[in-house]
Amino acid sequence: MKAGLFERLVGVVGSDHATMRAGDLANYQYDGSADRATPRAVVMPASTAEVAAVVRACVECDCPFVARGAGTGLSGGAVPEGGAVVISMARMCNILEIDPDNRLAVVEPGVVNAHITNAVKHLGLQFVPDPSSQAVCTIGGNIAENSGGLHCLAYGVTSHHVLGCEIVTPQGDIAWLGGKTADAPGYDLLGVFIGSEGTLGIATKVVVKLTPVRQATRTLLAVYDDLAAASLTVSEIVAAGIIPAALEMMDRLSVQAIEEFVHAGFPTDAAAVLIIEVEGLPESALEAAVAVRDLCARCGAREVREARDTAERERIWLGRKSAFGAMGRLSKSYYVADGVIPRTKLPEVLAAVERIGAEYDLRIANVFHAGDGNLHPLIAFDDRKEGDYDKTVAAAADILRHCVKAGGSISGEHGIGIEKRDCMTLQYGDADLRLMANLKAAFNPAALCNPAKIFPTKRTCGESGRLQAAVPQAADARLVSEPAF
Amino acid sequence: MPRGELRTLNLPIADELAGRSGIRPRVRPDECAKYAIADEVPKLVFSPRTASEAAKTISLLAHEGASIVIRGAGTKQSRPPAPVGVDAVLDTARCMGVMEYEPADLTVTVAAGTPLADLQAALRLRRQFLPVDPPFAAEATIGGLLSARSAGALRQHYGSPRDQVLGMRVCLSDGSVAFTGAKVVKSVAGYDIAKLFVGAYGTLGFIAEVTLKVAPLPAEQLTVLATIARVEDACACASSIASSALFPMATALLDAGSGSLVRTLVPSGAPAWMLAVRCGGSPAGVRAIADGVTRLFRTAGAQAIEMLDVDRHASAWSDIAELAGGSAHPSQRWLVCKIACLPTEVASICTAAGALPAAAHVVAHPTAGVVFVHIDARDEHPRRAALELERSCSGPHRTVEYLAAPLELCRELRQPLPSGAPLLLARRVKAALDPSGTFDPGRLAGGI
Numbered sequence A: 001m002k003a004g005l006f007e008r009l010v011g012v013v014g015s016d017h018a019t020m021r022a023g024d025l026a027n028y029q030y031d032g033s034a035d036r037a038t039p040r041a042v043v044m045p046a047s048t049a050e051v052a053a054v055v056r057a058c059v060e061c062d063c064p065f066v067a068r069g070a071g072t073g074l075s076g077g078a079v080p081e082g083g084a085v086v087i088s089m090a091r092m093c094n095i096l097e098i099d100p101d102n103r104l105a106v107v108e109p110g111v112v113n114a115h116i117t118n119a120v121k122h123l124g125l126q127f128v129p130d131p132s133s134q135a136v137c138t139i140g141g142n143i144a145e146n147s148g149g150l151h152c153l154a155y156g157v158t159s160h161h162v163l164g165c166e167i168v169t170p171q172g173d174i175a176w177l178g179g180k181t182a183d184a185p186g187y188d189l190l191g192v193f194i195g196s197e198g199t200l201g202i203a204t205k206v207v208v209k210l211t212p213v214r215q216a217t218r219t220l221l222a223v224y225d226d227l228a229a230a231s232l233t234v235s236e237i238v239a240a241g242i243i244p245a246a247l248e249m250m251d252r253l254s255v256q257a258i259e260e261f262v263h264a265g266f267p268t269d270a271a272a273v274l275i276i277e278v279e280g281l282p283e284s285a286l287e288a289a290v291a292v293r294d295l296c297a298r299c300g301a302r303e304v305r306e307a308r309d310t311a312e313r314e315r316i317w318l319g320r321k322s323a324f325g326a327m328g329r330l331s332k333s334y335y336v337a338d339g340v341i342p343r344t345k346l347p348e349v350l351a352a353v354e355r356i357g358a359e360y361d362l363r364i365a366n367v368f369h370a371g372d373g374n375l376h377p378l379i380a381f382d383d384r385k386e387g388d389y390d391k392t393v394a395a396a397a398d399i400l401r402h403c404v405k406a407g408g409s410i411s412g413e414h415g416i417g418i419e420k421r422d423c424m425t426l427q428y429g430d431a432d433l434r435l436m437a438n439l440k441a442a443f444n445p446a447a448l449c450n451p452a453k454i455f456p457t458k459r460t461c462g463e464s465g466r467l468q469a470a471v472p473q474a475a476d477a478r479l480v481s482e483p484a485f
Numbered sequence B: 001m002p003r004g005e006l007r008t009l010n011l012p013i014a015d016e017l018a019g020r021s022g023i024r025p026r027v028r029p030d031e032c033a034k035y036a037i038a039d040e041v042p043k044l045v046f047s048p049r050t051a052s053e054a055a056k057t058i059s060l061l062a063h064e065g066a067s068i069v070i071r072g073a074g075t076k077q078s079r080p081p082a083p084v085g086v087d088a089v090l091d092t093a094r095c096m097g098v099m100e101y102e103p104a105d106l107t108v109t110v111a112a113g114t115p116l117a118d119l120q121a122a123l124r125l126r127r128q129f130l131p132v133d134p135p136f137a138a139e140a141t142i143g144g145l146l147s148a149r150s151a152g153a154l155r156q157h158y159g160s161p162r163d164q165v166l167g168m169r170v171c172l173s174d175g176s177v178a179f180t181g182a183k184v185v186k187s188v189a190g191y192d193i194a195k196l197f198v199g200a201y202g203t204l205g206f207i208a209e210v211t212l213k214v215a216p217l218p219a220e221q222l223t224v225l226a227t228i229a230r231v232e233d234a235c236a237c238a239s240s241i242a243s244s245a246l247f248p249m250a251t252a253l254l255d256a257g258s259g260s261l262v263r264t265l266v267p268s269g270a271p272a273w274m275l276a277v278r279c280g281g282s283p284a285g286v287r288a289i290a291d292g293v294t295r296l297f298r299t300a301g302a303q304a305i306e307m308l309d310v311d312r313h314a315s316a317w318s319d320i321a322e323l324a325g326g327s328a329h330p331s332q333r334w335l336v337c338k339i340a341c342l343p344t345e346v347a348s349i350c351t352a353a354g355a356l357p358a359a360a361h362v363v364a365h366p367t368a369g370v371v372f373v374h375i376d377a378r379d380e381h382p383r384r385a386a387l388e389l390e391r392s393c394s395g396p397h398r399t400v401e402y403l404a405a406p407l408e409l410c411r412e413l414r415q416p417l418p419s420g421a422p423l424l425l426a427r428r429v430k431a432a433l434d435p436s437g438t439f440d441p442g443r444l445a446g447g448i
């Protein structure tokens, strides 16, 4: 560490909120992905001014830095590659203002996603984006990854629900992008900041939109003996002009894993199960449910049942949200891919995923946002088995190739980070990447703010090269241990 | 920098352009006159058919130091400030057509010069639509409406046009053609640079193609309409509807003057504010929404509550959209100002507009916090009224933007610089994407 930097950091946040102790640092090597790196130091500022002072100190010492929320990211975004200083948002976790009349709230970036909805539920309002990790992930992380969730088919992703952000720029200046009102004249810097994976600055305040809660919700479970029939149902529902609030798919392996883990009542002999949720006024929710039921049957569903009450509905969703955790039980480790395809291509791409699994001799479970065409193949592997991880990464890369070939994207909501940066060239050409690099340089010219993420290195996509941390990991060190969601 | 500062453009360049890109630009003044921007006749006009044709011409012109103004249907070219000279105009008219459309994917890719009306017609055949209702709907091109971030009242339910954009192919001043975003409904792969081009008024580069998210057309639509005497009550009513579980498609608020210009409506009784709520859904669903809206109208003390059937409904919303943009008024008469504020501030902005030292009309999207004030430019003091409006609207987070003005005013007016705007970042973004300053320099507030 550059001489004096740590002292300066302590001077900003106080000695209780800065650390260089190896044991502490080990807790910040991780996020939810496979790459690890040890930070030089960890600081926990409590205000925008402190974040700005920390950033300025880092810049003056030419030291890289990275913001960190809850560390649930699935692409290595918060991993402090190159020994970056970790700026944890853990102390900036206050809801600053709730304005029901204008249907907005102002929150600090460390606020946990679900806490926003919890705080406004009594007003009949909610913050819509609901990643499965919502019980722990932070709004700052959501902004960085433009997170989606179970209900983004009808309501959109994080960028549709954020009006403005106060940021600390990579130079340590404070700026507002957007605000409490719509359509600030000039460039939509907020639009490009959201989804920039923490490389364009650090969000220090966020204005989120609040949405009224719907009156009626109906949750259906459609069971299939044939994966392709389930895929067809997805396109048929949308083609019929019905946009369900959520439309999720689970294949046999994921259903079996989930059932063993939480007993959600899913049939373990099915080839695929769809969860379809429709919302609205009671009249329209009923009409939509009838229409969906009919479409499912016509596409070959073996059975369609509807949750009779809130308890049954919550059990279905608990099952869905436990999928990743359940996979963790089924195998030592698993790897989540996050490709997106046009939903009409689901049958062919799911078939390709199955082929890839067979080819590499890997078990792959599919549990995903089918309505959005956002696949989450969960590839099971055993980290102690020589070469298993490398094989997994190569298989994931093949899946992403298929997604791009089908006209899709290599990430729907988890971001590129470290994990997929060498796959960017599958989707983008030189001119496209140069445009991104120019944009990055406009915000982050010294490239100290979360460096090395997103942009391809010299490796190729699918070539394994997991970052290893220098400090040995303590057994209980992972911030994301057994996910409880 | 004044907008469009005239550079030295040597005209023999036209031959070279023709040789390199295969399209011959127009250089004859009589031909170019049709493409004048606020009376400034460009020296050269080119109409590329594809991104690569555009890129070749752009790179040559940029190399020559020329500035380029991009022109779609030309409906937003009376936005202040007026240019002091125009070198080249990129006319997007030949860059048109639906390129890819898969209804079940809810995505469509179009060339940027495609008229919105053509796209809507193509989508309607599959019972879908692009959920935007900007003014100038009959002429506007997709590229133009995105560049101007031109939103109508449908933004209440569907978001503003930026929310429909998934990906873009853009031509930059270095001659490159870049794709940004993706052609699927969700993607976090690299920066979402397409968002920057929405609302950039053509100052970053040329949007050649765009992939948009479309929506199913509701099976049925109808509109509930009422008059309310006090603007505070009308806004409170709009707010109660937006906070309810009814989820209408759109809400618009019109003052008595604007309301009287909606063709299908017969003004009834004393002049009052008019609140219109657009409902959509299944046959049973839409009735339920309309009933809910009617109940909230009654609670607010609304008079003359009326339901518009399909035909009157469509023409009423088209009139409302045109009124908001100033295009339904006799042309060149109005200074059109757009104020963004909190939804709870809409009533006081409307009141301030009524007290200006010039005749003014108001149309608002009350639930989005957007107010359009039209100041009569034939009045003695339109400029004074505009400055007065700027003053009374100043406040944290509020912004004022001039959308259109008659030529003389266009020459005098500057876009107000929003307080606290991140100008430094905006300048750096402009310099990074358009380092030669080719694309309409000076068009945006702050000389960007």
Ligand SMILES: Cc1cc2nc3c(=O)[nH]c(=O)nc-3n(C[C@H](O)[C@H](O)[C@H](O)COP(=O)(O)OP(=O)(O)OC[C@H]3O[C@@H](n4cnc5c(N)ncnc54)[C@H](O)[C@@H]3O)c2cc1C
Binding pocket: A031, A032, A066, A067, A068, A069, A070, A071, A072, A073, A074, A076, A077, A078, A089, A109, A110, A130, A131, A132, A133, A136, A137, A138, A139, A140, A141, A142, A143, A144, A145, A146, A147, A148, A149, A150, A197, A198, A199, A201, A202, A203, A204, A324, A325, A413, A414, A450, A480, A483, A485
């Ligand atoms: C079990 C599980 C389920 C998940 N389900 C979903 C899902 O359904 N949908 C989905 O989209 N994602 C999902 N995720 C991924 C993850 O939860 C999201 O990406 C989440 O938004 C990350 O938030 P975080 O607070 O954990 O961020 P971190 O992991 O701490 O950081 C993520 C990125 O955000 C940056 N960052 C953090 N705070 C800030 C800030 N204040 N300013 C700027 N940058 C910042 C970091 O630098 C990093 O690049 C899931 C993850 C897990 C483990």
